[in-house]
Amino acid sequence: MTEQSTGAWVERAGALRGIRVLDLTRILSGPFASMILADLGADVIKVEDTKGGDDTRHWGPPFLGEDAAYFHSVNRNKRSLSVDLKSGAGLDIVLRLADTADIVLENFRPGTAERLGLGYAALSARNPRLVYGSVSGYGHTGPLSGRAGYDAIAQAMSGAMSVTGVKDGEAVRFGIAGADLGAGMWVTIGILSALWSRESTGVGQHVDVSLLDGQVSWLTYVAQNYFASGVTPGRFGSAHPNIVPYQGFSTGDGEIMVAVGNDGLWRRFASALGLHELVDDPRFATNPDRVTNRDVLLPLISAALTARSAVEWSDLLTEAGVPVGPINTVAEALELPQIQAREMVVDLPHTVEGRVRTLGSPIKLSGTPTTLRHASPTQGEHTSEVLAALGLSQDEIGRLLADGAVR
Missing domain, CATH: 3.30.1540.10 (formyl-coa transferase, domain 3)
Structure with a gap:
């Protein structure tokens, strides 16, 4: 899908052309995953509440217009539907969208989606072809599954922080949100695998990814060194435990x-x-x-x-x-001629701001390249458009807006 200057959405070739994603996620891990899918050509409908929307719209300064820079970093190429999931009318809209979706993506604490009536069992019963991706702190099984998940806690509990920092200093977290971003990438890999499996089986499945699992998987040779030697790995600063210099x-x-x-x-x-x-x-x-x-x-x-x-x-x-x-500093890295040549810094059209500078996609496909079509949406920017595509009349849409079921 692509957005023209008129605001209408039309088909555009992409590896995931024709795939629809109902994105119930917020903050970072889920939105990062849905942005990857959107860059690959999927039509991503981002569901936000009718109050503040995605939390990260307010995580500033700095701000770009009314929304924080943080929000702009992982929400390009999406359409925003602002809906009250706690209202009957709002929930019905989301259920109808799930019936037509190829993918539902959520990062609620385990049990929350089920209480809302949006869990995998309920949605797959209505739409057996549905691929349902979940990102949570600890996964949907195990003794910690009910806990809320946070990037820094996953980094700490996974052992990743214990090997990050200088030798005699304190443990530090990564300078980026490695657990959130890693989980977003893992769930994307799982979703794409499930889509491929669906081609032969005709049915979807549940993709369950946790921040903690993702971080532990990144330990790779650090964990293997421990298995082989029995010695607990320590911190080496910028150095490598197995290679010198x-x-x-x-x-x-x-x-x-x-x-x-x-x-x-x-x-x-x-x-x-x-x-x-x-x-x-x-x-x-x-x-x-x-x-x-x-x-x-x-x-x-x-x-x-x-x-x-x-x-x-x-x-x-x-x-x-x-x-x-x-x-390099971040500023120096973003100015590198190599980064510019690879289109890793781009300016995208934005409904209010005109243009927004953001990062490009690292995925370079020769036949169906990623397309960066539009910067992040304003809250509820596409609500009426999405509802009209569901078959609702302008009068019905007007009543939903007046009742506060949508925004």
Whole structure:
């Protein structure tokens, strides 16, 4: 679907063209998932309450117009239907939409959707082809399933925070909401898999993803190191527990990140730094040697790197074939020519603001590319349009608006 300047929505080719998503989510994990689906061409109807709408509309400053920048970050390409789920008329509208949807996405605390009459069992009984995606803090099974979920708590409980931060410092959470965003990606993968399965079975299924599970799955080699050694992993700052040197270093005027992933790269790196005597030093000849002797090696590397600027070292090491990059600020990263060339910063039309600058999609499909069509909707912007498509008359829509069942 795409939105023209007239405000009418028309079909546009995309990998998920013809797929309709009824999005009951708010905050970050669910909206991030539904935005991915929308970018891939799905028609996403974002259901918001009739009062404040999605909580993140108010999570500022900064604001872009009436809505917080936070809200704009994960709600592009969607249509907004503002409805009171606690009213009979409002609930009936959502049920009718679920009957025609391919996907329902929700991130309520487990049990809430069921109490509203919008749980998987109820909706799939009406629409057996429905793919129903749930994101919650702890999942729909297990002793903690009834608890509310928060990104920072999932990061903490999963062990991810325990390996994030400097060696002798306190544990810190990621600078981004890794648990929320990770769960959003996992549920998207599950939904797409369920859609494919439906092609052969004719029926949908429930996709149950939790923030905690998603974070634990990201432990990968950190967990495997523990399984293999029995040693509880600790913090290494920007360094890697299994590879040396693989971390950030200070130069004469700034910081760079170096990734020396094999012994051949080590020889190039040491030579480029002028540390020729270390190239064949038996203490550092192989990666296991360098990991064992990291406390001896790293000060030697740090001392050598202070002789030149970050730009000089980046150029010199790149020429030598060593992976290296500056540790950029967010502003510097967004201005990178590579980021611009990949269309990872875009300006999208917005109904009120005219244009809104936001991030692009990292998914590059050659045949059915993602399309970034419109910035985030205003609250209830498409309520009348969605209701009219359901077959309601203008008089019926007017009564629903007057009664407060919709906005």
